[in-house]
Amino acid sequence: MSVWIFAEQKKEQLASISLELSGIGRQLADELEVDLAALLVGSGVEPLARELIFRGADKVYLVEDPALRRYQASTYQKVIEDLIVRYNPEIVLFGATTIGRALAPRLACALDTGLSAHCVDLKVDKSKRQLVQVCPFFDHMVTIVCDSRPQMATIQLGVMPTLPRDDSRKGEIIRVDPEIGPPDVEILSVEPVKQEASGIEEAEVIVAVGRGVKDFPLLQELARLLGAVVGATMPVVDAGILPESYMIGQTGKIVKPKLYIGCGISGAGQHIVGMQNSEVIVAINKDETAPIFEVADYGIVGDLHKIVPALIAALKASQA
Numbered sequence: 001m002s003v004w005i006f007a008e009q010k011k012e013q014l015a016s017i018s019l020e021l022s023g024i025g026r027q028l029a030d031e032l033e034v035d036l037a038a039l040l041v042g043s044g045v046e047p048l049a050r051e052l053i054f055r056g057a058d059k060v061y062l063v064e065d066p067a068l069r070r071y072q073a074s075t076y077q078k079v080i081e082d083l084i085v086r087y088n089p090e091i092v093l094f095g096a097t098t099i100g101r102a103l104a105p106r107l108a109c110a111l112d113t114g115l116s117a118h119c120v121d122l123k124v125d126k127s128k129r130q131l132v133q134v135c136p137f138f139d140h141m142v143t144i145v146c147d148s149r150p151q152m153a154t155i156q157l158g159v160m161p162t163l164p165r166d167d168s169r170k171g172e173i174i175r176v177d178p179e180i181g182p183p184d185v186e187i188l189s190v191e192p193v194k195q196e197a198s199g200i201e202e203a204e205v206i207v208a209v210g211r212g213v214k215d216f217p218l219l220q221e222l223a224r225l226l227g228a229v230v231g232a233t234m235p236v237v238d239a240g241i242l243p244e245s246y247m248i249g250q251t252g253k254i255v256k257p258k259l260y261i262g263c264g265i266s267g268a269g270q271h272i273v274g275m276q277n278s279e280v281i282v283a284i285n286k287d288e289t290a291p292i293f294e295v296a297d298y299g300i301v302g303d304l305h306k307i308v309p310a311l312i313a314a315l316k317a318s319q320a
């Protein structure tokens, strides 16, 4: 019985989600009074095993092979499935990253168990040894428990606590010789995708643009005056107004600015989950029943195309 995390790494560096999974995994393992084990798969990644112990793991299952250097769905699935069958963990957590979102469903299917996607909170019901998983589902937060084992979840990025590094922590590194099947895809070359960096994750002020915005340059002007970065909801990205790196939410980025101003945004759960930890939330929406007002510190009901010009004029006057 133990709690497992899939410790994602890229180019022999731990991904930030691996530290977040270590943090929440440690909490769950302590509550269940079991070990926290990290599953580290790759090639030349042994130094990361020690780092995972410093970050909270009691054990690291280290699976190394040149064929595992890059993520490959079929090879990674086979290796991890064999380990889960052999060691029988109660809980297995993955990051809701590109890799985690591809790998976890394949494993859940192969192991005939359930999977909760994009969890933003995890607790345990100790009496039933059940993982209580909270995730957004359309406009609601839902709580999910799973009767089959292992209990599996992917975890939203940026929402779980990380532990401070403690290099006095001791743990066990268990080297596993993998049985690697033939890959189902042959990778000939890997080219990085050139993506425009939005800077929304580090931004102190964000002007977020929703489907209700018809005059995008107006919002850019407000952002410029506030020294803010512009963010977006999914429909704005889907319409090609801003690239995907600007999207806030479950599929997009998790942001924690000092000030978030949402304009023409309804407040769907998938968006809220990405901005609800902002220090001050201001919402402008013509519909007073819009769900975004439930998380807003300040709400302005009205047509944003009249309100934003008034804000711009006031800012210009104060700056003059």
Ligand code: FAD
Residues within 6 Å of the ligand: 138, 209, 210, 211, 212, 213, 232, 233, 234, 235, 236, 247, 248, 249, 250, 251, 252, 253, 263, 264, 265, 266, 267, 268, 269, 270, 271, 274, 284, 285, 286, 287, 290, 302, 303, 304, 305
């Ligand atoms: P709408 O919901 O259409 O809201 C537009 C709002 O603008 C309305 O409330 C309206 O009253 C207001 N409005 C219109 N005109 C004006 C005006 N003149 N002045 C003032 N207010 C006005 N969405 C995300 O944002 N991020 C995600 O990461 C994300 N991930 C998703 C993942 C999944 C699996 C799914 C199913 C959906 C996801 N979505 C995500 C989409 C999400 O469910 C919503 O559809 C989306 O957030 C709605 O965007 P919106 O608020 O801009 O548009």
